Amino acid sequence: MTGKPALKLVAPVVSGATALIEAEKFNVWFHDTQVLKDIAVSFDKGLINCIVGPSGGGKSTFIRSINRINDGIDGFVVQGELSFKGRNIYAAGTDVTQIRKAIGIVFQKPCVFPKSISENVLFGLQPLRITKLEKLCVVEKQLKAVSLWKEVSHRLNDPATSLSIGQQQRLCIARTLAINPEVILLDEPTSALDPVSTRAIEELMLKLKDRYTLVFVTHNIQQAKRIADKLIFICEGQIIEQGDKDKLFNQPEHERTRIYLHDEYCEC
Ligand SMILES: Nc1ncnc2c1ncn2[C@@H]1O[C@H](COP(=O)(O)OP(=O)(O)OP(=O)(O)O)[C@@H](O)[C@H]1O
Ligand SMILES: [Mg+2]
Incomplete structure (x- = not known):
């Protein structure tokens, strides 16, 4: 494939960036297959940034590139700029552990560890030496943040796997x-x-959006309609259209966007 770099490209620091995450001419290949093409997008705090698009379009590849969890995949190659707070995420010398601490990821299927509920909350803090009381405070604070405290406060030592999927x-x-x-x-x-747990997560996103930069991939157009502020439509590795959710739903610039958002169908 022409234009494919032999090595991961080291791009310079992006100056004057305002958004927390910015991509510019960002490309990804798996071996010889280009799966993201000239992605240019920014994600701001205070908004729910929703990415929609047909299966295989590159949504997961893109967000997994943001916290560098594609790094270990054989044949994964990036080119272009993807920055966090103005610094290229793929620049030489980037501390990947710090990137992953600053940029968390939640997957499609809940992946709890075979530990207790409270140990799961504290899992990422293990290396820190904090007192028992401080740990309990963290557990209570974060379980309250996700509206789970009332449901589980009496069973914090139960296995996390005993909880419902939601x-x-x-x-x-x-x-x-x-x-x-x-x-x-x-x-x-x-x-x-299920629909009730889905609504609980959606309400949680609305509650969290002022404190975090949220990037939410969904197949569910109605869900995007309910919660998105900014909508990004990706198809076959390219951003077809992006912008204000209402604009994309009501006055899209591209016919493909209109068809996808109304009929959940894409001819790309
Ligand atoms: N580890 C991998 N190795 C090779 N190709 C991959 C790998 N992961 C993804 N791909 C390819 O990259 C393309 C984009 O896949 P990706 O999973 O990002 O799409 P998606 O938009 O998230 O799809 P879905 O909506 O089904 O989750 C697909 O063609 C897929 O086959
Ligand atoms: Mg996916």
Whole structure:
């Protein structure tokens, strides 16, 4: 494939950035297949940034690139700029552990550890020496933040796997919050959940959006309609259209956007 760099490109620091996360001419390949093409987007604090688009379009690849969890995949190559607070995430010398602390991710299926509820909340804090009382404060604070405290405060030592799937997903978000990230990436976090748990996560997003930069991938157009502020439509590795949610739903510039958002169908 022409234009594919031999190595991961080291791009310079982006100056004058205002958004927390910015991509500019960002490309990704898996071996010879280009799966993201010239992605240019920014994610601001205070907004729910929703990414929608057909299966295989590159949504997960993109958000997984933001906290560098694609790094270990054989054949993964990036080119272009993807910055966090004005610094290229792929620059030489980047502390990947720090990136992952600052940019948390929640997956489609809740992935709780085979430990107790409170140990799951505290999991990312393990290396820190904090007292028992401080630990309890963290557990209470984060479980309250995800509206799980009332449901589980009497059973904090029970296995996390004993929770319902919806509760487990909120526990995963609490575990992410405990690390004190600035950005939270969510890859279809409600697709395995029932409607009540889905609404609980949506309400949680609305509550969290002022404190965190949220990037939320969803297949559910109605969900995007309910919670998105900014909407990004990705198809076949390209951003077809992005902007204010109401504008994309009511007055899209591209026919493909209109068809996808209204009929959940794409001819790309
Ligand atoms: N580890 C990998 N190795 C090779 N190709 C991959 C890998 N992961 C993803 N891809 C390819 O990259 C493209 C984008 O996949 P991705 O998972 O990002 O799409 P998506 O938009 O998240 O899809 P879905 O909505 O089904 O989750 C697809 O063609 C996929 O096959
Ligand atoms: Mg995906």
